[in-house]
Amino acid sequence: MSPYLDEFVLIALAHFFAVASPGPDFAVVLKQSISFxxxxxxxxxxxxxxxxxxxxxxxxxxVALLLSQSPALFNAFKYLAGAYLAYMGIQALRASAKPASRQDSTATAGQESAMQALRRGFLVNALNPKATLFFLSLFTLVIDPDTPQSVQLFYGLYMAVATWLWFSSLSMVLSKASVRGFFQRAGHWFDRGIGVILLLLALRVIL
Structure with a gap:
């Protein structure tokens, strides 16, 4: 890996700033941490x-080259991603106020399965055009075409693991009882706030 150390450091830094910037991934992890x-x-x-x-x-x-050369295909991808974010936003906006005495029991009854949670996180990231543009830039402008595919695969696995660790760390903080309690006191207003954010993100993705 030593001949590619400079390339890896550049990719790691770019990925850190990309994953740390607020976006659909952060909004969904925040909502899941507080709600479930x-x-x-x-x-x-x-x-x-x-x-x-x-x-x-x-x-x-x-395929990234194909996306970059086909505006129609990339636009279709954007609209699909925007529609999914809008769907989640509308779901959050439809949250209704619940009596305080029923909040705990309702949260338990409405718990998502592990597979549903996994699928939700997967779709939000996989359909994120911001991520598409980021990886398109990395693999066409930053990574040398002569870099072996095995090394490029290592870069990809590193970014996947680093992303998982970043959002897992956020989940550990956001799901603490004190943090959840602060947001849950706002009840459905928190859900509606996240819903507005998701709708704005959907609009930004489409535009």
Missing amino acids: GRRNALMTSAGVGLGILVHVTYCLLG
């Missing part, structure tokens, strides 16, 4: 990490 707790948020974070592998795979296969 640590286990659910950790599974959502794992789904986000798996979504990274989708971007890495199509970049290695050359």
